[in-house]
Amino acid sequence: MFAESLNDVRRICPLVHCITNYVTVNDCANVLLACGASPVMADDEREAEDIVSIASSLVINIGTLNSRTIPSMFKAGRRANELSLPVILDPVGAGASELRTRTAMELMGEIDFSVIRGNISEIAAIAGGESKTRGVDASDPGLLDGDLSADIITLILKLREKTGAVITVTGPKDIVAGEKCLYTIKNGHPMMSKVSGTGCMLSAITGAFCAAASDMAVAAASAAGMFGVAGELAFERLTLEGGGTSAYRSYIIDEVSNMTPEKMREAVKIEIR
Amino acid sequence: MFAESLNDVRRICPLVHCITNYVTVNDCANVLLACGASPVMADDEREAEDIVSIASSLVINIGTLNSRTIPSMFKAGRRANELSLPVILDPVGAGASELRTRTAMELMGEIDFSVIRGNISEIAAIAGGESKTRGVDASDPGLLDGDLSADIITLILKLREKTGAVITVTGPKDIVAGEKCLYTIKNGHPMMSKVSGTGCMLSAITGAFCAAASDMAVAAASAAGMFGVAGELAFERLTLEGGGTSAYRSYIIDEVSNMTPEKMREAVKIEIR
């Protein structure tokens, strides 16, 4: 089920419209190409609707949100909803500034998202729980170590209820909470947190998988599983060939481009509960 | 003739002013350094004219055009024309939104371009022909497979007449249409289309080659030939060393930095017709 999703992406070759941050935008474009999709980055208010109209899905990432791009996020999101396209939200750094938290909340109020993906701090911030976001790549370590507590699960389910979106929470284990079931994904490698943009890349990939799927929870879990497996294979290669965090980042994208359903079937560890 | 162009770039070390998109801007800066030029990226309206005044050429790339940068493109372009500097246009995604097509048309109306480089969809869109642009890296496959039809050649020549610019159309084969002759470049590798920004990089390199040349068509063809050869050598290295699309992207820039006129002479396949 999960491995087949990759074939669907490669067959359909969806065009994924990203309104995203300028920090990791190049990695997002390249990882979309690597997984078989096509990227289009466009954030001017005057073209946001045109571009989304030719796209297969929309990914809104607030990593470097600003006065010029925020209105484009709303316009593109509303148009994507009219066209029934999947829309993904990556609330980067929600909780770190009033602007980020408020913008994420307003986006959720006006736009129907298919998937919302963040780390636990960001998800907590927009679910109305406590948040101690410390920038965009950092998280409250207490929330991330080991298993997620019952409180956290409650928070995730609350956000799912409020938004109707599938919620992907990434960390040592990833959680994908859909309407009917909750997936736990035990793939990936801790070193992924030492590479800028792994979260953004997964959100972009989720946009590609959702565009090629009918079940958004399966699509989100497949994307997270595939990317986690890529992180594992990349770490194996790093161990063999040496290098540091920059080599590792390049290997992750390489492994996405060389991913096959067979590799996924062998390595994906997704539990349904 | 073509191989000597590279020496001219390295001797003159032109400063290339790029008003370009934030997706591939880093690759453009690095590939300019790799081929022996110096990059300067500056897009504020208040400094566009100052920067172009110290530059050797200007590259305008509309990949993430917006309300703030469009006026800078016009200001820099007009100033470059006053100074008789080569100006290159990369109409990224023309045909994909009304804003992109219109901005490209208006730029062509006000500014004299030395070279316009795009894929066939983009070139068709701004030549006033039919276009089915599907985002920024995708094209109508019918237009790209095999040889370009007589209709397409007519369209390219029409755009050349209208603008007075050399037209570079990249695809499985590249076409460079100058005033006096038409070059066909049979270099490159299909995998280059799986790396974000290869088109943008070629436009930037074209800016460097034009700054160091007197014949814009020869400069444009040399740039396309050189970059195609880099793509081929990078693919050979990928075959030997393994890796995926991210390794390939890095190898392409590596091969540009290690390019020599000798390597070009051996591998460049440019036909004049």
Added chain:
Amino acid sequence: MFAESLNDVRRICPLVHCITNYVTVNDCANVLLACGASPVMADDEREAEDIVSIASSLVINIGTLNSRTIPSMFKAGRRANELSLPVILDPVGAGASELRTRTAMELMGEIDFSVIRGNISEIAAIAGGESKTRGVDASDPGLLDGDLSADIITLILKLREKTGAVITVTGPKDIVAGEKCLYTIKNGHPMMSKVSGTGCMLSAITGAFCAAASDMAVAAASAAGMFGVAGELAFERLTLEGGGTSAYRSYIIDEVSNMTPEKMREAVKIEIR
């Protein structure tokens, strides 16, 4: 003393707020993670103060300054001063446009910087001396070859007096001019100038080191020494493994991520005079 600074960064894991250019921002984010810090890039006026309030230091880089981000630089800088956080200025391209020179001067007028880092052209431009800046990565070769003249040293000391900031001038040799002593750092490799963003990366790293230190001159010298050693080790690896400028750039970040105080102790060449 210098090698211990790296341990401090890794122990404290400072959050470094960067208002920086979109050309090299991804490398800045990744090199901050590589050296043990956390990056947060945020440039909207409405969140600049919020973000700086949770950060450990602020790095202002004017590489692609514009009408939207300049006010954010002032707001974030003033707030950082109120909070007594280290603030680093990278006056990219000062001297290349009136906007850049003036903005850098105004920033120095309103904000107390801990460290100002630039190449000699940029430093000369903002010190009120002669400048012949030719873009953002190029410099007057006369100023860079061999030892810095007495005139240049006078200029650096003048800027230090005027601003109260530690001045880092990078080139074949780096100079760090603190209140009490002047360090000469003989690390690095000439090929670093063929990679876009090595200056920006050092400014970001300087932000990390300052956040973890009490003596800003020692922090700035340690950062320059560490990054120079990374450039040397990266060149050794390039010599062994082959490749070009893109491989070299990746190796530099790799070597930062694999840097240890031991490696620094062995290779750092810092003279106090």
